[in-house]
Amino acid sequence: MHGGLNLHPELYKNGEYGKILISGGTDMRRIKKWIHSLRGRIIIYNLIMVITVALLGSIVTYKTALDRSKKVIKQSMSQRIEGVSDKFQVAYEEMMNIVLNCTGRKSMNLGSLDFTQQPSQRKQALMNNELMSDYCAISGYGSYISKLMLADKEGHFIQTGSDVGSTDDFEKLMETGWFEQELAKETGDYKVSVVKNPFFGGKGEKMIPIIRPLDNTGLMREEGWVFLGISAKLFEDELARSDSGNTMIAVTGTGDLIAEVKTEELKEKELSQITEMLLKKTENTGVIEEKTSSGQWFISYAKSPETGILTYEMMPVKEALNERVIIIRLAGVLFFVCLLLGMLLSVLSSKRIRKPIDLLTAQVKKIGGGDFSRNPQIETEDEIGEIGKGINHMSTKIEQLLKKNVEDEREKKNLEIKMLQAQINPHFLYNTLDSIRWIAVIQKNTSIVKMVTALSSLLKNMAKGFNEKVTLKEELNFLQDYIIIEKMRYMEMFDVEISVEDEKLYNARIIKLTLQPLVENAIFSGIEPMGENGIISIHVKSQENTLCIFVRDNGVGIPEEKIEKILKGKEKSKNDTMSGIGLPNVDQRIKLVYGEEYGLSIESKVGEYTEIQVRIPIEY
Structure with missing residues (x-):
């Protein structure tokens, strides 16, 4: 195992x-x-892209087809339910016309409705009865008229209809609780109701009553009325004839059920809630999606503004969307076709790309092995060819650099020999300067003592390097040594004034040899060319966490067009400077250490002054 x-x-x-x-x-x-490998990654990346595009395409196709299917279903349901609602409206209008014809038609002599009176009156009553029967027969919905009755308030009446008549039909009608309510309704806004048939021939069945008062000015007796009862079977048959296979319901404007088909899947409470929700809608027609405890449904509805009848159809979404299986299969086929095409294109494209890349790889290996010869085959006219040109150019440059490096190393060794030959021991120089100072002290020559002391101090500071940071106090002390030497050299031709706004700033850190080149520039370029005594002022202050140092002289000034050249190092400087560090060098050192937002700025007016401002962050 x-x-x-x-x-x-x-x-x-x-x-x-x-x-x-x-x-x-x-x-x-x-x-x-x-x-x-590159080929493998190209194929994998292409496949990922193809799969992504195919998947998105399949999803979009599925979603579009599904939405289209829903739209078609909703349109079909809307047209069907509006058709049924229109048929109900036509039936109602025909029934109302029959009633109005009976109440107002002059050809119908309504002088008497009593069959017990004289023969001529009985004959008239029979003619009226036949005329009412003709009205029912002419109507396309005559078979659904349960009862058409014309009566006066004395109890005399004539009647016709599909239900069997009885002598007590008048009393049965008057005993109902809805008679007076129906009689009081307006003809132009007759919202129908559904009631139970009170007559013997159709007792217990649902019926839609229409009652209108008589309107015949030729009557010489008390008023009467016309009653027409529409069997609810008319609505049931119309719903069944639609043959949609879905649940269909018709209710009155108050929510009373008139007729229904195929409501077995729904509970009575659900139907009541849906009916109540639809009756509250302000739109007379529409198709909505609604979720109930029985599932998700499409519901198409139509309301009659005249009769108040609400007709609606309900279709389960799961049955309505049986086409999803076909749509999913179509999307699946599309996905796999795109996948196969993508794989084929990936393999073909990777082969075309791989050949020039293999050539590039071989060329790089040759360069790594020390062979810097050019390969023209890798210089094609596409993006990879551009890389090949770059590799060939690089190999040529590497070969040139290697040759130059050999020459530089040879020259460097020669320079090192010369530097060793020219090197002087700093301690020997300091000791020599110290001996000169003591001789000057013995001979009581104070000027030489001061100058030698200052020079010795300057040399010691310069020997320690240029880029270290010192305190402002140390920088000013170093500057004093330089000023002593230059004042002796120029025979007190200038004075230097130093002011620091806050004592704490003496401890601020500053790059060594920042101020000396600025003062040197003020002497050589400002005071000396003027030919008379001048003043150099140094003012130090803090401004928003920035150390600002202003070096100003009242010399000849600098023309505006030369200021930018000075900071960029395009203006030639004198060769006899002490440190060899000019203004551009100071500016570059500050920017390298602190950032581009810091450095030097120059302001000048020819014949009046020059002011150089140093800006660095405050550090302690």
Whole structure:
């Protein structure tokens, strides 16, 4: 047993099992190498893109087709329910016309409705009865007229209709609780109601009553009325004739059920809630999606503004969207076709790209091995060819640089020999200056003492380097040594005034040899060319966490067009400066250490002054 597998002992004996493991490991390494190769990555990336595009395309196709299917279903439901609602409206209008014809038609002599009176009056009553029967027969919905009755308030009446008549029909009608309410309704805004049939022939069945008062000015007796009862079977048959296979319901404006088909899937409470919700809607027609405890439904509805009848159809979304299976299959086929095409294009494109890349790889390996010769084959006219041109150019430059490096190393060795020959021991120089100072002290020559002391101090500070940071106090002390030497050199031709606004600023850190080149510039470029005594003022202050140092002289000034050239190092400086550090050098040192927002700025007016401002962040 090994790794949960039963292997034949002969595999161990013959070493076949080890070969299987080695072969499996080799295959894994090959697969891993292929995945990390450029060709493998191109194919994988292309496949990822193709799969993504195909997946998005399939999703969009599925979503579009599904939305289209929903739209078609909703349109079909809307047209069907509006058609049924229109038929109800036509039936109502025909019934109302029959009633109005009976109440107002002059051809109908309504002088008497009593069959017990004289023969001529009985004959008239019979003619009226036949005329009412004709009205019912002419109507396309005559078979659904349960009762058409014309009566006066004395109880005399004539009637016709599909229900069997009885002598007590008048009393039965008057005993109902809804008679007076129906009679009081306005003809132009007659919102229908559904009631139980009170007559013997159709007792218990649902009926839609229409009652209108008589309107005949030729009557010489008390008023009467016309009653027409529409069987609810008219609505049931119209709903059934639509043959949609869905739940269909018709209710009055008050929510009373008139007719329904196929409501088995829904609970009575659900139907009541849906009816109440639809009656509250301000739109007379529409299609909505609604979720109930029985599931998700499409609901198409139509309301009659004249009769108040609400008709609606309900279709389960799961049944309505049976086409989803076809849509999913179509999307799946589209996905796999795109995937196969993507794989084919990936393989073909990777082969075309791989050949020039292999040439580039071989050229780079040649360069790594020390062969810097050019390869014209890698210089094609595409983006990879541009890389090839760059590699060839690089190999040529590397070869040139290697040759130059050999020459530079040879020159460097020669310079080191010369520097060693020219090197002087600093301690010997300091000791010599110290001996000169003591001779001057013995001879009581104070000027020489001061100058030698200042020079010695300057040399010691310069020997320590240029880029270290010192305190402002140390920088000013160093500057004083330089000023002593220059004042003796120029025979007190200038004075220097130093002011620091806050004592704490003496401890602020500053790059060594920042102020000396500025004062040197003020002497050589400002005071000396003027030919008379001048003043150099140094003012130090803090401004929003920035150390600001102003070096100002009242010399000849600098023309505006030369200021930018000075800071960029385009203006030639004198060769006899002490440190060899000019203004551009100071500006560059500050920017390198603190950032581009810091450095030097120059303001000058020819013949009046020059002011150089140093800005660095305050550090302690």
